[in-house]
């Protein structure tokens with residue numbers, strides 16, 4: 622039985638390189654290729670692959686969002702994320718979606734092949750650099766949790782750990798959820814309205830949404846904010 626793979630990356634040349642490496646293995650078969658998150662969902666529905674290799678940075682629906690939707694619809698699908706980012710916030714965000722692997726594009730062919738084998742068998746595989754940064758982040762979070770307990774400030778911890786948002790952005794997001802205007806947020810946090818606007822635009826960008834209402838909906842859905 623071959624491991625059936627769907628390959629998603631918006632760079633055709635990179636995709637072809639990966640396909641060539643994988644097809645060279647007797648027990649692998651790349652059954653379909655796509656170039657954005659929407660195609661990923663359609664291809665998985667059509668081909669029911671064992672493993673999906675998913676680029677993070679893609680137009681339209683990005684790899685993290687596609688993985689989230691994909692695993693929600695097909696919980697047995699094993700996703701390996703492909704990324705150029707090794708910092709822990711990206712990795713944790715990606716793993717939160719249910720992805721079983723995280724590879725850096727600087728990997729060599731052997732790492733790719735090993736990752737597919739391990740993940741296909743139900744394990745998980747992280748690029749060594751990623752593992753190192755995750756361990757560091759884990760230590761930081763444990764230390765922070767200790768401090769957080771002292772401060773009795775759990776609200777911020779709900780928002781931050783698995784997300785790309787900074788603490789300040791989480792505070793702004795909570796105030797948005799409370800229905801506050803820019804002026805109201807500025808007053809509550811003792812910052813200028815211009816700074817609030819900057820925070821809001823960063824939040825929208827990071828959450829990949831168009832307006833503050835959508836941002837609040839996403840935050841409530843994921844339990845990042847407290848609904849009062």
Ligand SMILES: [Mg+2]
Pocket residue numbers: 630631632676677678679
């Ligand atoms: Mg890309």
